[in-house]
Amino acid sequence: MNILGINAYHGNASAAIVCDGRLVAAVEEERFNRVKYAAGFPAQAIRYCLKAASLTLSDIDHVAVPRNPYARLATKLFYALRMPSFARERAKVLTKFTGIPKALAQAFEADPKELSAKFHRIEHHQAHLASSFYCSPFESAALLSADGLGDFASTMWGTGNGSRMKIDGVVTFPHSLGLFYSAVTQCLGFLKFGDEYKVMGLAAYGQPDQLEALRDIVRFNPGSANNGFSLGLDYFSHHRTGPEMSWAEADKTPSLGKLFSNEMEKRLGPARGAEQVLEQRHRDLASSLQARLEEVYLGMLKKLAERTELKAVCLAGGVAFNCVANGKIFDATSFDQVYVQPAAGDAGLAVGAAYHVWHQILAKPRSFVMDHAYWGPEYSRDEIRQAIESSGMAQNGCTIAELPEEELVRHTAAIVAEGKILGWFQGRAEWGPRALGNRSIVADPRRPEMKEILNQRIKHREIFRPFAPSILAEATSEYFEKSHPSPFMTLAYSVRPEKREKIPAPTHVNGTGRLQTVTREANPRYHALISAFRDLTGVPVVLNTSFNDNEPIVCRPEEAIDCFKRTQMDALVLGDFLITRG
Numbered sequence: 001m002n003i004l005g006i007n008a009y010h011g012n013a014s015a016a017i018v019c020d021g022r023l024v025a026a027v028e029e030e031r032f033n034r035v036k037y038a039a040g041f042p043a044q045a046i047r048y049c050l051k052a053a054s055l056t057l058s059d060i061d062h063v064a065v066p067r068n069p070y071a072r073l074a075t076k077l078f079y080a081l082r083m084p085s086f087a088r089e090r091a092k093v094l095t096k097f098t099g100i101p102k103a104l105a106q107a108f109e110a111d112p113k114e115l116s117a118k119f120h121r122i123e124h125h126q127a128h129l130a131s132s133f134y135c136s137p138f139e140s141a142a143l144l145s146a147d148g149l150g151d152f153a154s155t156m157w158g159t160g161n162g163s164r165m166k167i168d169g170v171v172t173f174p175h176s177l178g179l180f181y182s183a184v185t186q187c188l189g190f191l192k193f194g195d196e197y198k199v200m201g202l203a204a205y206g207q208p209d210q211l212e213a214l215r216d217i218v219r220f221n222p223g224s225a226n227n228g229f230s231l232g233l234d235y236f237s238h239h240r241t242g243p244e245m246s247w248a249e250a251d252k253t254p255s256l257g258k259l260f261s262n263e264m265e266k267r268l269g270p271a272r273g274a275e276q277v278l279e280q281r282h283r284d285l286a287s288s289l290q291a292r293l294e295e296v297y298l299g300m301l302k303k304l305a306e307r308t309e310l311k312a313v314c315l316a317g318g319v320a321f322n323c324v325a326n327g328k329i330f331d332a333t334s335f336d337q338v339y340v341q342p343a344a345g346d347a348g349l350a351v352g353a354a355y356h357v358w359h360q361i362l363a364k365p366r367s368f369v370m371d372h373a374y375w376g377p378e379y380s381r382d383e384i385r386q387a388i389e390s391s392g393m394a395q396n397g398c399t400i401a402e403l404p405e406e407e408l409v410r411h412t413a414a415i416v417a418e419g420k421i422l423g424w425f426q427g428r429a430e431w432g433p434r435a436l437g438n439r440s441i442v443a444d445p446r447r448p449e450m451k452e453i454l455n456q457r458i459k460h461r462e463i464f465r466p467f468a469p470s471i472l473a474e475a476t477s478e479y480f481e482k483s484h485p486s487p488f489m490t491l492a493y494s495v496r497p498e499k500r501e502k503i504p505a506p507t508h509v510n511g512t513g514r515l516q517t518v519t520r521e522a523n524p525r526y527h528a529l530i531s532a533f534r535d536l537t538g539v540p541v542v543l544n545t546s547f548n549d550n551e552p553i554v555c556r557p558e559e560a561i562d563c564f565k566r567t568q569m570d571a572l573v574l575g576d577f578l579i580t581r582g
């Protein structure tokens, strides 16, 4: 039985395919159309998924769409009556969603009548919860989904047991922890869709001196019977102007309208313009924001743990990307196991909707665990060789060698240990926004100057944003104060004080690292590279940042080569090929 999951007409458009309960492929549209967080209809992602599963559209039995325009209809109607512009937006969205079968047929030049698949509308947060629980290794777990907004809700919690999920509560529009974080992010002058993670990095440079004000802006009573929270609505504008995300027709770049009101500026100080200098008060506000998010998020999780008496928790939604807060779950709650799927945000809905159909609707038993993130496109030796040949790199003074794995890994580790910057392209592309050793830029973590070098020469990003460490899983407790696996870089832990000077480049200013724990089983070649680096240097860690320069992570070998050529990377590994300059 073949189930196609499609996240369409929403940020992070994506597709996934599940065949007889096994995930075969999952990918975001942005990897193909090269527009970060691209919305719209993910035709190329669907095409790739079908190809990876060797199927055609007519082989699909079920199509799962993670949105149900009829969910919370009464609330939607209430707001539609108060806001005509919102009503118009909703009508547009409804038309788009009911048109998905037609869009699918059109993208494949098929007759809609030939589509035999049954279409399912899965409520947004149930798809989020499914994306985490049904991919987790847990038989039973508490579940929490928290994000900006989807199907008029921002937060949902419940429990999962075997192949069933039970929903226990929901926070609906206009109250949203994700929109709270986004509103203050906008106030700090970060206006692009998806900029919240920048503010999380900035938070470490400030003091939470505005925490009291933020406690009024998002209200949470840990003693109350309800697990929920509420926004001080005077500080926001989305409940007056309408909450819909929009996107540019030309390139599908998503955007959110202004979320904060004048009251927020009166309370927190004037909003920073995007080009304005970052002052200490901005850093302090970022710190206060992060602190308040943690109070509410961890408070909700603590109550969830107490109520369910479960030890494992599965998280999803954009808020679940807050690795700093996630890293504190073990101390703040009685949970001792945490699972966050690599595409915890809206891209992950494609996987969640498909698994929701498989388990919740078709009542099939569990048989799958997502224990690695490599579900995207891969390229053969011949395709890589051809890309290298047509790039003209050999004629332009590059040295190109095809090497057996052991030699390749040994040479490459030595290049990194010399302080050079390496592009590392292997196997299937990662699912989710983090490069996890298949589309990564790798550098020496021991050099304090490496962060600046990477920013100047390649990444061109804000200096306050940290770089991340990849560590051999077996060495985690040697370097970090927690050792629970973090295979998808969704948890940040404190680096042990005595180790901070050993890996200064990926250690953030507050002594934490958003680590990736690497096992031989999940990624044998990346594990071998880090092991070879450890053999040379005694340090079982490399600095890992995504293979890109202010663009979606590279997908094809040609894009990796382009990035290598236009930046000042020193060496590039594409499959078995090692390319060095000069």
Ligand SMILES: [Fe+2]
Pocket: 124, 128, 147, 148, 149, 150, 317, 318, 345, 346
């Ligand atoms: Fe969402």
